[in-house]
Amino acid sequence: MAWITKPSGTMAVEQRSEPYLTEDMKNSIRETYLPRYETSKGALLPTLHKLQHTYGWIPRQALMEAADFLDLKPADVIDTASFYEEFWLKPKGEHVIAVCRSIACEFCDHKAITDRCREKLGIEVGETTDDGKFTLVELECLGACGGAPVALVDEKLHENLSPDEIDRAIDEARSH
Amino acid sequence: MTAYTPKMPGPVLTARIPTYPWADPKDRHIVSYDEYTRTGGYEGLRKALGMSRDDIIEEVKGSQLRGRGGAGFPCGLKWTFLPKVEPGTDPGPRYLAINADESEPGTFKDRLLMDFDPHLLLEGIAIACYACHLQRAFIYIRGEYHHQAMVLEQAIKEAYEAKVFGPQGLLDGTETNAGGTFAVECHVHRGAGAYICGEETALLESLEGKRGWPRVKPPFPAVKGLFGRPTIINNVETLAHLPSIIENGHQWFCGQGTESSIGGPPSFGSKLMGVSGHVNRPGVYECDLGIPLKVLVEDHCQGMRNGKKFKGAIAGGVSTGVLGPDEFDAPMDFDIGRKYNVLGLGTACPTIFEEDTDMVGVARNIARFFKHESCGQCTPCREGSGWLFQLLSRIEKGDARTKDLDLVLEIATSMGAMPGTTICGLADGNNWAVRTIVNKYREEFEARVRPSFVPVTMSVGAAANG
Numbered sequence: 001m002a003w004i005t006k007p008s009g010t011m012a013v014e015q016r017s018e019p020y021l022t023e024d025m026k027n028s029i030r031e032t033y034l035p036r037y038e039t040s041k042g043a044l045l046p047t048l049h050k051l052q053h054t055y056g057w058i059p060r061q062a063l064m065e066a067a068d069f070l071d072l073k074p075a076d077v078i079d080t081a082s083f084y085e086e087f088w089l090k091p092k093g094e095h096v097i098a099v100c101r102s103i104a105c106e107f108c109d110h111k112a113i114t115d116r117c118r119e120k121l122g123i124e125v126g127e128t129t130d131d132g133k134f135t136l137v138e139l140e141c142l143g144a145c146g147g148a149p150v151a152l153v154d155e156k157l158h159e160n161l162s163p164d165e166i167d168r169a170i171d172e173a174r175s176h
Numbered sequence: 177m178t179a180y181t182p183k184m185p186g187p188v189l190t191a192r193i194p195t196y197p198w199a200d201p202k203d204r205h206i207v208s209y210d211e212y213t214r215t216g217g218y219e220g221l222r223k224a225l226g227m228s229r230d231d232i233i234e235e236v237k238g239s240q241l242r243g244r245g246g247a248g249f250p251c252g253l254k255w256t257f258l259p260k261v262e263p264g265t266d267p268g269p270r271y272l273a274i275n276a277d278e279s280e281p282g283t284f285k286d287r288l289l290m291d292f293d294p295h296l297l298l299e300g301i302a303i304a305c306y307a308c309h310l311q312r313a314f315i316y317i318r319g320e321y322h323h324q325a326m327v328l329e330q331a332i333k334e335a336y337e338a339k340v341f342g343p344q345g346l347l348d349g350t351e352t353n354a355g356g357t358f359a360v361e362c363h364v365h366r367g368a369g370a371y372i373c374g375e376e377t378a379l380l381e382s383l384e385g386k387r388g389w390p391r392v393k394p395p396f397p398a399v400k401g402l403f404g405r406p407t408i409i410n411n412v413e414t415l416a417h418l419p420s421i422i423e424n425g426h427q428w429f430c431g432q433g434t435e436s437s438i439g440g441p442p443s444f445g446s447k448l449m450g451v452s453g454h455v456n457r458p459g460v461y462e463c464d465l466g467i468p469l470k471v472l473v474e475d476h477c478q479g480m481r482n483g484k485k486f487k488g489a490i491a492g493g494v495s496t497g498v499l500g501p502d503e504f505d506a507p508m509d510f511d512i513g514r515k516y517n518v519l520g521l522g523t524a525c526p527t528i529f530e531e532d533t534d535m536v537g538v539a540r541n542i543a544r545f546f547k548h549e550s551c552g553q554c555t556p557c558r559e560g561s562g563w564l565f566q567l568l569s570r571i572e573k574g575d576a577r578t579k580d581l582d583l584v585l586e587i588a589t590s591m592g593a594m595p596g597t598t599i600c601g602l603a604d605g606n607n608w609a610v611r612t613i614v615n616k617y618r619e620e621f622e623a624r625v626r627p628s629f630v631p632v633t634m635s636v637g638a639a640a641n642g
Binding site: 036037038039041042043044045046048049079080083084085086087102103106107139141142143144145147152155156157 | 269278279280281282283284287312314318319320321322323361363365366367368369370371382383384385386387388403405450451452453454458459460490494525527529533537538541542545548549551
């Protein structure tokens with residue numbers, strides 16, 4: 001079997017001239033977050049959250065800018081960023097539908113919710129629609145087991161869902 | 177029906193959060209700083225500032241308050257592990273990390289406190305910081321709690337404006353019993369979707385901006401924690417108990433809950449119990465520790481959904497394992513682990529299953545969770561959790577052999593129960609969950625597997641006759 005290699009060492013990072021980490025963002029991190037932590041690395045998670053929130057995902061160039069800004073090695077930043085599930089290092093749809101698949105939700109029929117999403121959007125779990133509007137994922141426990149089945153549509157939690165309700169939530173997200 | 181009388185005088189943690197049976201949850205709203213102080217809020221902190229640090233710690237030790245995050249470690253005892261501060265000397269930075277990374281499937285109790293009564297938590301934080309001489313507090317909240325993080329940020333802003341926190345000292349520079357004022361900073365730090373960050377040392381790593389890999393202990397966080405400094409890590413609910421303990425004294429607290437029936441440490445106080453699964457009215461209820469599960473389900477949750485029979489329950493978060501069909505009467509206190517052969521009380525948030533639940537599916541779901549959340553640092557957990565998930569999926573599909581069942585138990589035991597194989601307790605939780613389900617519902621698993629051998633009656637080789 002031939003080895004499939006990835007030329008990470010020589011791989012060029014796609015660059016755009018305009019920085020992702022803007023001066024405004026840097027100033028707010030400098031004022032709000034850096035004084036809280038003993039090391040600049042402490043402010044890395046808040047910085048990544050800011051990037052994720054602004055762009056919906058975190059491009060390589062943004063990771064390198066964050067490394068530069070916080071005086072860290074790019075490898076350290078990628079090490080942290082790639083560990084956490086909430087940071088998207090690849091582009092995703094404009095809206096994310098995250099259906100909970102953990103114990104209480106699975107046994108309160110989360111499958112009906114996922115199935116309705118799959119039918120409605122015409123995609124499988126883990127995929128993005130062709131128009132780039134929606135990404136469908138299944139996540140582990142969202143911490144709202146009393147309202148099972150639940151799903152997060154972007155940053156809003158929907159509890160006690162029926163297939164029709166997730167349908168409406170998707171329509172609502174689409175209209176924004 | 178059942179002869180059970182609660183000992184609680186009324187709602188304690190949920191005093192401002194309408195909850196059954198005292199009030200209707202539809203009246204729930206975010207309690208603002210004004211409403212909180214109007215209803216007696218921050219009085220516990222005011223009283224604490226008039227007490228000496230040692231007296232506060234003695235009071236908390238006297239209450240025998242046990243950590244509400246899962247392990248049930250006595251809170252006051254944990255505090256005494258901190259290095260002593262000589263009066264008049266500066267010990268340097270010391271931290272409080274609040275564990276609000278509630279991510280164990282089935283657990284959703286801290287969320288209620290953060291959703292509606294954030295100042296109760298903030299008051300508890302201020303008391304703990306003063307008592308233990310900690311100058312900065314970080315609330316580590318899980319990434320998925322977007323709304324709760326916003327509520328907390330807003331509450332912290334109010335608390336800073338009202339000068340509870342900030343450079344002027346606690347409660348607008350109130351003179352403390354220790355002499356002078358004591359200033360505390362409080363911040364929210366958001367996680368980003370990693371269950372392991374609820375483990376205390378992984379939480380510290382994550383606060384430092386690193387990947388959430390648990391640290392080898394010792395050194396323990398109380399000696400060398402966040403940024404190498406002494407750090408106390410407490411759960412949200414544990415801290416929320418402090419204001420009422422300080423206000424009413426430890427005897428009041430010890431009047432609630434229950435003594436241990438097997439000679440262990442007692443389970444005093446009330447506890448938030450979040451019930452999910454196949455019940456008519458799932459949700460968070462505040463009950464005395466020691467309330468039988470059956471009473472919790474039948475009285476508070478209005479019984480099983482669709483009148484079905486009880487089949488089993490996860491005791492308190494999936495890592496604790498299951499209570500079998502004949503263990504519906506189990507009292508929900510810290511003895512539950514030793515009495516009912518589960519890992520422990522955990523977070524006391526049971527998930528209830530009705531009679532037609534497929535327990536093989538339950539085991540597979542839990543194994544998938546642990547496989548997904550294993551951080552990858554220790555080999556037995558990283559590999560074992562994947563094998564368990566694969567084996568259980570195969571059993572669920574009806575494609576497995578009898579020997580697979582033994583293999584499941586062997587992997588679970590060797591990755592979890594064997595001491596020293598992994599750094600943190602994640603593999604242990606995986607082991608307990610899978611092993612208790614397989615043992616307590618073995619016939620269901622056996623019905624799904626095919627025999628892997630034809631029994632042999634004739635011996636061969638050296639042992640054979642002739």
